[in-house]
Amino acid sequence: MSGFSLRRLLAMLHKEWRQMRRDPGTIGLTVMLPLIQLFLFGFAINANPRHLPTALVSADHSIYERDLVGALQNTGYFTLHRYPSAAAADEALARGDVLFVLEIPPGFARAVTRGDKPEVLMEADASDPVAVGSATAALLALNATALARDLPPDLRAPVPAPPFGIVLHQLYNPEQITALNIVPGLIAVILTISTLVMTSLAITRERETGTMENLLAMPVRPVEVMLGKIIPYVGLGYVQIGLILLVSVTVFGIPVRGSVVLLLGALGLFIACNLAMGFAFSTMARTQMQAQQLAQFAFLPSMMLSGFLFPFEGMPAWARAIGAWLPITHALRICRGILLKGNGWAEIWPDLWPMALFALIVGTIAVRLYRETLD
Amino acid sequence: MSAAAPGLAIDVHDLRKSFGARRVIDGLSLQVARGEICGFLGGNGSGKTTTIRLLCGLLRADGGGGTCLGLDLLREAPRIRLLVGYMTQRFSFYTDLTVAENLEFVARLYGLSGVRRAIEEVLARIGLAGRRDQLAGELSGGWKQRMALAACLLHRPALLLLDEPTAGVDAKARREFWDMIHEMAAEGMTVLVSTHYMDEAERCHRVVYLAGGRLVVQGTADEVVRAARLVTFEANGTGIEQAAARLRHLPGVETAAVFGRALRVAGMERAALAAAIERLGDSGLTWQEVEPRLDDVFIHMLQGQEETS
Ligand SMILES: Nc1ncnc2c1ncn2[C@@H]1O[C@H](COP(=O)(O)OP(=O)(O)O)[C@@H](O)[C@H]1O
Numbered sequence: 128m129s130g131f132s133l134r135r136l137l138a139m140l141h142k143e144w145r146q147m148r149r150d151p152g153t154i155g156l157t158v159m160l161p162l163i164q165l166f167l168f169g170f171a172i173n174a175n176p177r178h179l180p181t182a183l184v185s186a187d188h189s190i191y192e193r194d195l196v197g198a199l200q201n202t203g204y205f206t207l208h209r210y211p212s213a214a215a216a217d218e219a220l221a222r223g224d225v226l227f228v229l230e231i232p233p234g235f236a237r238a239v240t241r242g243d244k245p246e247v248l249m250e251a252d253a254s255d256p257v258a259v260g261s262a263t264a265a266l267l268a269l270n271a272t273a274l275a276r277d278l279p280p281d282l283r284a285p286v287p288a289p290p291f292g293i294v295l296h297q298l299y300n301p302e303q304i305t306a307l308n309i310v311p312g313l314i315a316v317i318l319t320i321s322t323l324v325m326t327s328l329a330i331t332r333e334r335e336t337g338t339m340e341n342l343l344a345m346p347v348r349p350v351e352v353m354l355g356k357i358i359p360y361v362g363l364g365y366v367q368i369g370l371i372l373l374v375s376v377t378v379f380g381i382p383v384r385g386s387v388v389l390l391l392g393a394l395g396l397f398i399a400c401n402l403a404m405g406f407a408f409s410t411m412a413r414t415q416m417q418a419q420q421l422a423q424f425a426f427l428p429s430m431m432l433s434g435f436l437f438p439f440e441g442m443p444a445w446a447r448a449i450g451a452w453l454p455i456t457h458a459l460r461i462c463r464g465i466l467l468k469g470n471g472w473a474e475i476w477p478d479l480w481p482m483a484l485f486a487l488i489v490g491t492i493a494v495r496l497y498r499e500t501l502d
Numbered sequence: 503m504s505a506a507a508p509g510l511a512i513d514v515h516d517l518r519k520s521f522g523a524r525r526v527i528d529g530l531s532l533q534v535a536r537g538e539i540c541g542f543l544g545g546n547g548s549g550k551t552t553t554i555r556l557l558c559g560l561l562r563a564d565g566g567g568g569t570c571l572g573l574d575l576l577r578e579a580p581r582i583r584l585l586v587g588y589m590t591q592r593f594s595f596y597t598d599l600t601v602a603e604n605l606e607f608v609a610r611l612y613g614l615s616g617v618r619r620a621i622e623e624v625l626a627r628i629g630l631a632g633r634r635d636q637l638a639g640e641l642s643g644g645w646k647q648r649m650a651l652a653a654c655l656l657h658r659p660a661l662l663l664l665d666e667p668t669a670g671v672d673a674k675a676r677r678e679f680w681d682m683i684h685e686m687a688a689e690g691m692t693v694l695v696s697t698h699y700m701d702e703a704e705r706c707h708r709v710v711y712l713a714g715g716r717l718v719v720q721g722t723a724d725e726v727v728r729a730a731r732l733v734t735f736e737a738n739g740t741g742i743e744q745a746a747a748r749l750r751h752l753p754g755v756e757t758a759a760v761f762g763r764a765l766r767v768a769g770m771e772r773a774a775l776a777a778a779i780e781r782l783g784d785s786g787l788t789w790q791e792v793e794p795r796l797d798d799v800f801i802h803m804l805q806g807q808e809e810t811s
Pocket residue numbers: 501502521526544545546547548549550551552553
């Protein structure tokens with residue numbers, strides 16, 4: 128009974144399969160979790176919001192006012208609502224009914240024709256920089272041209288002639304659709320939940336319910352128990368990857384510019400990282416509650432410091448240093464890189480080796496910590 | 503089967519085990535003959551479960567050693583596991599699998615040939631055939647114990663280690679459980695079984711009593727009773743409850759308890775006990791000295807333990 132036995136591993140797998148199949152939670156987690164997350168993050172998060180409610184207070188109903196309003200609406204960022212007075216509009220801004228207040232002063236048209244260069248006040252609720260950032264940028268480019276069509280020729284601004292031109296190519300995601308960035312990242316996030324959290328729970332459950340004592344008293348080897356616990360979750364992880372890719376492409380129009388095989392291979396390494404971590408947690412935790420807390424402890428920085436929700440380059444150096452150690456940071460880059468940019472081996476290599484190193488180190492720790500006896 | 507020592511199934515010496523700074527097993531030596539049913543007794547926390555875990559290799563002893571079925575406890579633990587059936591104190595099978603599925607899992611881990619036949623045999627033998635497709639989690643206490651026993655028997659072990667197998671099970675189920683244990687012993691299996699029930703202790707060939715991780719007494723039930731040198735008096739009549747309450751506080755009385763219509767008092771010295779009864783005065787009870795029973799002895803020993811600890 129020494130060494131590894133395929134027969135015993137198969138017995139373990141058969142048992143795990145029966146338990147997983149019987150547990151409605153497993154099905155829910157495999158199918159529902161990715162779908163819910165995809166639709167939540169894919170549809171709900173928008174870092175470049177458009178059609179923001181804007182209060183318009185105008186004491187001047189002129190052709191220029193119509194030009195200005197039309198130009199604002201054409202940017203796609205503003206939806207204008209008329210308010211009777213500046214006071215009412217400011218109240219709406221304070222309440223959060225509108226994000227902008229545009230005040231066109233009385234005599235605007237006359238001042239324009241006189242060449243007085245009157246000022247129009249735009250107030251923005253800048254408490255959430257993401258909400259108003261892109262809209263204000265669009266606003267500032269507006270005043271040179273908005274009224275041009277109706278101005279008498281002598282008042283048109285001289286065509287600006289800067290000393291050099293800038294040609295901006297927005298690559299990979301030219302329309303800046305947030306979903307295109309978030310959805311590929313979700314693959315890594317969902318895999319973290321299903322593999323890291325679920326393995327650590329699955330193994331701790333055996334310990335908590337006492338079945339581990341029975342297992343240890345029987346001739347099954349630790350490596351067989353370990354693999355028996357891990358392999359089903361690798362399978363589950365790949366089922367989820369397939370599901371997410373399918374929904375990503377069909378519903379969100381995510382492009383697949385690189386090699387799917389390369390992506391699946393790289394994600395295999397990412398799954399290995401999570402399983403090693405989950406297994407290490409399960410050897411430290413006595414109860415499922417503790418295992419859950421440990422997993423939570425790893426999961427939060429994974430969401431925050433990996434570049435999933437916020438740009439990695441925008442974080443301070445210390446946060447990037449932590450993030451660089453997290454496997455999910457690299458998995459995210461690989462997912463986005465392969466899907467959006469069509470990256471190949473050479474481009475993802477800098478993100479592959481840190482994951483391999485992580486899996487090796489944490490895996491070694493996990494095996495060291497695993498106790499073959501109860502003490 | 504390796505049978506170097508034909509006489510002894512368990513032969514361990516001077517076992518020691520500590521958890522942190524706490525010494526839980528403190529120089530335990532234990533011999534159990536092949537084919538014997540050995541009752542393993544002792545208060546809660548006296549180290550019964552720990553000893554059983556040491557015997558089947560679930561814990562490593564800090565010191566001492568010996569053999570189990572002729573195999574070295576420390577060096578040959580994996581081989582011992584193949585020959586031992588261990589029934590844990592707490593039910594530890596998969597509650598979301600059926601009886602048959604649990605047994606199938608165990609049979610396959612042991613690499614039995616003819617899994618299906620082995621399962622049907624053991625189900626029939628333990629009287630579980632009617633519940634083969636019931637989820638283990640839905641079984642009542644008594645049936646859970648039977649299923650756990652069935653799982654231990656699948657690989658036809660030479661030694662059964664049963665840790666409080668009948669705790670919380672009704673009297674009928676306990677009786678049937680013990681009938682099965684006797685059947686198996688008759689076929690040559692050795693059984694080490696821990697229990698808190700005195701009627702079960704009396705059904706063992708031999709009992710060992712553990713306190714503070716040490717073996718205190720061992721022998722047949724009669725031998726243990728005699729070795730304790732306890733003196734017991736019994737009284738009949740009305741007002742035995744009140745008499746018991748008063749007697750408990752008198753010097754020389756170790757235990758005073760009412761069983762049905764009789765009051766039993768026990769102590770170490772006949773003279774002191776008689777004096778205590780004397781001090782009760784004329785209570786209308788008729789007293790006579792009787793043979794001490796195993797439960798008198800164990801309560802006496804449990805008390806001694808509380809006083810010293
Ligand atoms: N894994 C463990 N870690 C720490 N203490 C333990 C452990 N197992 C048992 N003990 C302690 O050892 C003592 C003996 O326990 P045990 O062998 O379970 O006694 P019994 O089975 O006779 O009730 C108890 O005080 C218990 O708290």
